[in-house]
Amino acid sequence: MVLGYDGLDLQADYWDAPQDSSRFTSQPADLVELTRFLNDDFNGNRVIIDCSASQEVADMYPRWLALGIHVITANKKAGSGPSELYNDCRQAQEGASAQWYYETTGPGSGLPVLCTLKDMVQSGDTVHKVEGIFSGTISYLTNAVAAGLPLSEALLQAHALGLCEPDPRDDLTGLDVRRKIVVLARELGLSLELADVITEQLMPVELSDWEPDTSDNAQPLIEQLSAALAAYDERLTACVTEAADNGMKLVPLGSVDLSTGIASVTMTPLPISSRLTRAEANDNIIAISSERYSPQPLIIQGPGAGCEITASGLFGDMLALSRTLVEWTIPKIE
Amino acid sequence: MVLGYDGLDLQADYWDAPQDSSRFTSQPADLVELTRFLNDDFNGNRVIIDCSASQEVADMYPRWLALGIHVITANKKAGSGPSELYNDCRQAQEGASAQWYYETTGPGSGLPVLCTLKDMVQSGDTVHKVEGIFSGTISYLTNAVAAGLPLSEALLQAHALGLCEPDPRDDLTGLDVRRKIVVLARELGLSLELADVITEQLMPVELSDWEPDTSDNAQPLIEQLSAALAAYDERLTACVTEAADNGMKLVPLGSVDLSTGIASVTMTPLPISSRLTRAEANDNIIAISSERYSPQPLIIQGPGAGCEITASGLFGDMLALSRTLVEWTIPKIE
Numbered sequence: 001m002v003l004g005y006d007g008l009d010l011q012a013d014y015w016d017a018p019q020d021s022s023r024f025t026s027q028p029a030d031l032v033e034l035t036r037f038l039n040d041d042f043n044g045n046r047v048i049i050d051c052s053a054s055q056e057v058a059d060m061y062p063r064w065l066a067l068g069i070h071v072i073t074a075n076k077k078a079g080s081g082p083s084e085l086y087n088d089c090r091q092a093q094e095g096a097s098a099q100w101y102y103e104t105t106g107p108g109s110g111l112p113v114l115c116t117l118k119d120m121v122q123s124g125d126t127v128h129k130v131e132g133i134f135s136g137t138i139s140y141l142t143n144a145v146a147a148g149l150p151l152s153e154a155l156l157q158a159h160a161l162g163l164c165e166p167d168p169r170d171d172l173t174g175l176d177v178r179r180k181i182v183v184l185a186r187e188l189g190l191s192l193e194l195a196d197v198i199t200e201q202l203m204p205v206e207l208s209d210w211e212p213d214t215s216d217n218a219q220p221l222i223e224q225l226s227a228a229l230a231a232y233d234e235r236l237t238a239c240v241t242e243a244a245d246n247g248m249k250l251v252p253l254g255s256v257d258l259s260t261g262i263a264s265v266t267m268t269p270l271p272i273s274s275r276l277t278r279a280e281a282n283d284n285i286i287a288i289s290s291e292r293y294s295p296q297p298l299i300i301q302g303p304g305a306g307c308e309i310t311a312s313g314l315f316g317d318m319l320a321l322s323r324t325l326v327e328w329t330i331p332k333i334e
Numbered sequence: 335m336v337l338g339y340d341g342l343d344l345q346a347d348y349w350d351a352p353q354d355s356s357r358f359t360s361q362p363a364d365l366v367e368l369t370r371f372l373n374d375d376f377n378g379n380r381v382i383i384d385c386s387a388s389q390e391v392a393d394m395y396p397r398w399l400a401l402g403i404h405v406i407t408a409n410k411k412a413g414s415g416p417s418e419l420y421n422d423c424r425q426a427q428e429g430a431s432a433q434w435y436y437e438t439t440g441p442g443s444g445l446p447v448l449c450t451l452k453d454m455v456q457s458g459d460t461v462h463k464v465e466g467i468f469s470g471t472i473s474y475l476t477n478a479v480a481a482g483l484p485l486s487e488a489l490l491q492a493h494a495l496g497l498c499e500p501d502p503r504d505d506l507t508g509l510d511v512r513r514k515i516v517v518l519a520r521e522l523g524l525s526l527e528l529a530d531v532i533t534e535q536l537m538p539v540e541l542s543d544w545e546p547d548t549s550d551n552a553q554p555l556i557e558q559l560s561a562a563l564a565a566y567d568e569r570l571t572a573c574v575t576e577a578a579d580n581g582m583k584l585v586p587l588g589s590v591d592l593s594t595g596i597a598s599v600t601m602t603p604l605p606i607s608s609r610l611t612r613a614e615a616n617d618n619i620i621a622i623s624s625e626r627y628s629p630q631p632l633i634i635q636g637p638g639a640g641c642e643i644t645a646s647g648l649f650g651d652m653l654a655l656s657r658t659l660v661e662w663t664i665p666k667i668e
Contacts, residue, residue, distance in 0.1 A: 111632065119649075278612065296614055301635070
């Protein structure tokens with residue numbers, strides 16, 4: 001952990017050659033120490049941008065927010081974790097007028113979905129339903145299977161493209177997309193937990209207790225998982241083919257329905273003519289139906305996974321925060 | 335014109351029974367007097383929301399902005415008028431740190447297009463091209479013709495649904511969509527005029543000098559125009575049918591291409607499988623290709639015309655402005 005009140009040089013070699021100077025200190029990572037460091041700052045505007053996937057970091061949000069430290073996060077653990085942590089964050093934030101941004105943790109990752117919903121609700125619109133393709137990864141996999149590839153091979157391909165979670169089982173079991181749905185549902189005022197999201201997963205039920213070989217000479221996780229999946233490839237291919245024979249396309253349909261309070265993600269056959277079958281490659285599609293946007297919904301579509309897109313979304317959150325803190329004219333970044 | 339520093343009661347009958355009181359004054363509309371009234375206000379935060387389509391009002395923007403009065407507008411006359419007025423607004427705004435919002439004047443009307451582009455550019459992305467269906471009205475007309483209706487009847491239908499400009503010739507000649515394209519192009523850094531937009535229009539060339547009968551007993555404009563159009567109905571129907579016979583759909587394709595600097599709106603046949611043929615009813619579709627969003631673009635789609643949608647967009651601009659001026663937590667409007 002490198003700390004410096006005067007800014008750090010991101011090109012510098014702090015990490016390999018730890019050394020103290022008058023401009024920075026270098027020490028083992030310690031979140032409590034980091035909090036103290038931020039709290040001692042004379043600068044009124046402090047923000048933490050959490051690019052980890054760590055529960056330990058997420059657990060610190062209430063404390064940071066209560067101290068007036070803004071939080072921008074790509075980490076879904078607080079927004080989709082137990083309601084207790086989520087509510088603690090909300091309370092801390094309101095008490096201290098700190099801001100908490102998490103656009104990249106909801107459906108669409110970097111796409112402007114949560115900020116659009118915020119504008120709609122704050123300007124008096126009533127959201128009825130948000131549905132669509134919320135997982136770029138599952139969308140990529142079902143598209144690849146529809147194009148003729150077995151699931152086990154499609155998974156290897158998605159992994160090679162950087163589209164999978166660190167543990168690709170989180171994609172197949174739908175854990176990642178369920179997290180996004182919980183973030184969205186809470187944003188829309190529903191109070192629910194991860195376990196409340198009705199989920200149909202790509203992981204064969206026979207593999208639900210599957211664990212990889214973690215010994216020294218073991219194959220990489222992704223290859224072990226692909227090999228285990230191969231025996232069940234035919235199952236998804238059959239579903240996709242059956243749908244196609246009926247003029248339908250099988251899609252991983254996510255939904256938060258405010259009229260029923262039900263959140264779900266299920267493999268659903270939709271007519272080819274449906275807007276929601278148009279997800280190409282790793283596209284996400286988010287269709288928002290509201291009092292104003294009906295019968296036609298407002299639709300936001302685009303790539304929903306990948307480093308650049310997520311970084312872009314975090315930067316968007318940073319801009320939204322900055323606009324509330326500093327003078328308006330932010331120079332174009334060259 | 336009714337003025338009052340302590341707020342006005344929108345339900346009150348100021349208009350029919352003008353009267354002065356200690357809380358407001360009532361007088362003939364006078365933009366110079368309005369400016370003086372605003373400038374004398376002790377409140378530092380002043381905003382004009384222009385819901386007119388008036389050139390006279392648009393001409394006042396530079397003066398208002400130079401006085402630090404923010405401007406939010408649904409009026410396209412300044413953003414798409416002569417560059418001189420546009421540049422005056424920009425200069426005045428920068429000099430006085432006043433803010434100028436005009437989301438509803440670009441493609442998509444109330445859809446979150448310009449604010450999304452702003453975030454993209456300010457976070458360091460490079461936009462290559464924005465294309466799509468920018469006119470809800472023309473989209474509605476071509477969809478209706480594709481469904482078998484003659485253009486002259488489709489126009490009556492669109493008018494009855496409130497989708498047309500006050501003078502529906504502005505829709506048919508593409509003037510309205512060209513204005514949106516100029517607003518978009520300037521937002522993306524191009525310097526161009528209305529006349530620079532390459533335009534293919536639905537108005538038959540034979541009717542370019544057509545003028546309605548304005549005598550007392552004349553039919554309403556829309557009915558006269560529909561009657562004049564009827565003789566040319568077959569022309570558009572033939573184009574639409576020819577496209578359909580080749581597996582294509584004829585769409586009013588708008589485009590701002592940053593690599594060539596060309597802005598255009600042309601009746602273009604696209605393969606049915608194209609994302610841009612999916613505009614239903616009066617939908618707009620805006621596809622943004624950038625360094626980050628490629629090969630798949632970021633797509634925003636939804637109804638792009640109508641009172642509620644435009645009001646919603648203006649309210650969104652008001653929220654964006656408010657967030658830069660007041661404390662962050664804006665209560666939900668019930």
